[in-house]
Amino acid sequence: MVAGASGSLAPRRWLQVEFAALYVGAPLAIALFLPPDQLFTALAVFSLAGMALLWITGGFRWRVLVRGWRRMPWQELAGIALATLAAGWLILAWMRPEALFSIPRNRPEFLLVIWTFYPILSALPQELIFRPLFFHRYGAILPQGRAAIALNAAIFSFAHLMYWSWIVAIMTFVGGWFFARAYLRHGFPAAWALHAVAGNVLFAIGMGVYFYTGNVVRPF
DSSP: TTTTOOOOHHHHHHHHHHIIIIIIIIIHHHHHHHHHGGHHHHHHHHHHHHHHHHHTTTTTOOGGGTTTTGGOOOOEEEHHHHHHHHHHHHHHHHHHHGTTTHHHHHHHHHHHHHHHHHHHIHHHHHHIIIIIIIIIGGGGGGGGGGHHHHHHHHHHHHHTTTGGHHHHHHHHHHHHHHHHHHHHHHHHHHHHHHHHHHHHHHHHHHHGGGOGGGGGGOOO
């Protein structure tokens, strides 16, 4: 909750407007109007804005982001890796068989680059915006329990509208559900680790054809 928001109608309304602008308006504008070659830059700006909001949010302590390593859900990590591998395999075998393991087969050295930088440059800022910022700054206007997790997953999926892919929408909704649940149950490190593992597996198997901005084709 933002400091001073409790019991005040105006701050609550402002939070609602801010929430809608950040999690609905910004992704929609990016998906509709930005050229595909500028999507990554827009995401970087979006991430910086989100982290700035987290910085000014009352009551938030950055040290909580490094707490929870001892509660790492290793079984969930293994499960999401296997589930992502199986789902990616089935999707590509059905729709894009030529893309199966394309990076390991053709550019194995590039896969190592992805595995090194994806967790830091992509998964980390996304998790900061869609987990701590979402649940801490906007907690006062969120539903409770599973409804909050479902909303978080839907917002996370909507943020990937720029790819214009129903496959991406479904996979990010499911992933967002597990990342949000892990964050609430085990802490930020668990959510980040799950996101990083899922993303690295996706790129290893060849699902980058759906998650690469250079392949974006708008349906209009």
